[in-house]
Amino acid sequence: MYQALYRKWRPRTFDDVVGQGHITETLKRQVAAGRLSHAYLFTGTRGTGKTTCAKILARAVNCENPQEGNPCNACPSCLGIENGSILDVLELDAASNNGVDQVRALRDEAVYTPAAVRKRVYIVDEVHMLSTAAFNALLKILEEPPPHLLFILATTELHKVPATIKSRCQQFAFKRILPTQIAQRLEYVAEQEGIPLTEEGAALLARLADGGMRDALSLLDQCAGGQDSLDEQAILDVLGLAGNVETAALMGQLAARDTAGALSTLARLYAGGRDVGSVLGELSSLARDLLLRKTAPLGGAALMTGGYDEAALRGLGEQLSAQRLLQMLTLLQDASAGLARSANRRTDAELCLIRLSDEGLDESFAGLSARIARIEERLARGIPAAPKKPETERGGTAPAPAPKDDTPPWEEERPPLPEEPPEEPDYVFDEPAPVPEPPAPPKPPAPKPV
Ligand SMILES: [Zn+2]
Known part of the structure; x- marks a missing residue:
């Protein structure tokens, strides 16, 4: 029977685990010295070795012939645990059924000493999925654990684990592997x-x-x-990925605002069987790398996803400002998120490329915030105060004189004030009149209230 590579090559000792030396060394020392906690909580993103380390630890504490904290993987205990014939080591999947029945059954049998090995080990995967009732049942055991029990809890979402559970466990954070x-x-x-x-x-x-x-x-x-x-x-x-050369070329076309070129590149990639979602995803990580180079030229190198040669990055970096990269990233993220529920992924990807190559067409938040910034800049230059009544009268009777194309409404010429005082002189004129800015239209002196 074919066995998946990740199962076949799952590490069998702490020394085989890659990239988590800070954890495996500590666990080895604890096993060798016999200073074990009664509960461990392994946290970290998926595929970083939490379950693997839990299985190794379960064997190591029960091994008849441990090697400096590692299990020997040859004694009857190690072999029995590995092939599942020793029932004292149990794996619970909290994701399957909220776990409450399993945890209660576990609490009932916890008093009995293990049958075949020294310690009964419970490995609870995805422990954050337990229901509140199951957490409470688990907490009862963790408060007064019998000496023959060992709990190894694993989770990808630490924030969902109650503090009462966390405080009773030794916590180990698994890192992303380099x-x-x-x-x-x-x-x-x-x-x-x-x-x-x-x-x-x-x-x-x-x-x-x-x-x-x-x-x-x-x-x-x-x-x-x-x-x-x-x-x-x-x-x-x-x-079905586009590859760095194609992605860099596409980014170059976008930077040069070559919409036609970008669309034909996408069409070619699409015809070649590439997934449009992954094309946008690769553009997004390239834009991120370029932005990192701009904002953190020295420290950012360690954060780069990598894979692009220096010359390509430098060339693209010169063409794209940080603001444009930010706007591009926002567009790409939005488009990628939208693709999942899109009826026509290719059209959506094309629309995204069109917006990317012409920021004037961008109606996203980033584009909008650029426009708001422009308005704020104009407001900062000051708006002359306008009396209320004449404006409303004029609005009701005569059409406003057509402003020039690029003149904002508040800068258009106003008709002179009427001779007679307005009906609510106190309200309108008792406030100190703001000093008009030099470019403001001339204003007749305000009449004194009667
Ligand atoms: Zn052994």
Whole structure:
């Protein structure tokens, strides 16, 4: 039976876990010294090794022959736990049914000592999905845990775990794994599996995995098979991605406001089987990299998703201002979010490209805020105060003189004030009259109230 790569190559000892040395070293020391907590809480994004470390820890605490804190993976306890024949190590999936029945059953059986090994271990995955009732049942056990119990809770959403649970656990935060570390592991696995993965191919997969080893190995699984060489181009073809060269070229056309060119590039990519959503996604990460280079030229290098050569980035950076990049990013994010529920993805992507190449057509928040900034600038120059009554009278009887095309309404010429005093002189004129700015139209002196 074929076994997925990420399962086949799941680490079996703490030393095999990639990129989480700050956690695995601590756990090894605790196991070796016998200073274990009764409850652990593993947090972090998906695919970073939480469940893997939980399984290793469950074996390590029960191993008959531990090796400096690592499980030996050869003794009956290790093997029994690994193949599931020892029922003292239990995995609960909190996502399946809110877990309340499982947690209550667990509480009832918690008093019994384990049958085959030293410690009964409960691994609760996605613990944030537990219902309130299940959390309360769990809390009861965590408050007075029998010495033979060990809880390992794992979650991707720490903020949903009640503080009462958190405070009773030793908490370990799993980091996103660095692309270089993922690439190294991918190359090792590919070599063992006889997959002809090139160095550039491994680097590309590592970038796409976004810090998750499981995603990286799943992507490798998806791309492997048949090719003579699994290089960048082969991966881009299998996954339907545009690739950096095409993305940079498309960004260049947008920067030069070459709408026709950008649309024909998209049409070519579309005909070649590329997904328009991933084209927009790649444009978005390129725009992000360019913006980072502008706003944090020194420190930003570590944050870049990478993969673009320096010359391409510099050329594009000179053509695009930070404001334009911000506006582009906003448009791209909105368009990408909208694609999921779009009836015609290609048209939506084309509309997005048209807006990107001409910021005058942008009706998004970023475009609007640019216009508001312009109005604010004009307001700051001052508006001459206008008396109320004559304006309303004129509005009711005679049409206003047509202003010139580019003259805002408040700058158009006003008719002179009437001779007789208005009906509410106190209200209108007792306030100090603002001093008109030099460019303001001349104003007759206000008549004194009677
Ligand atoms: Zn063992």
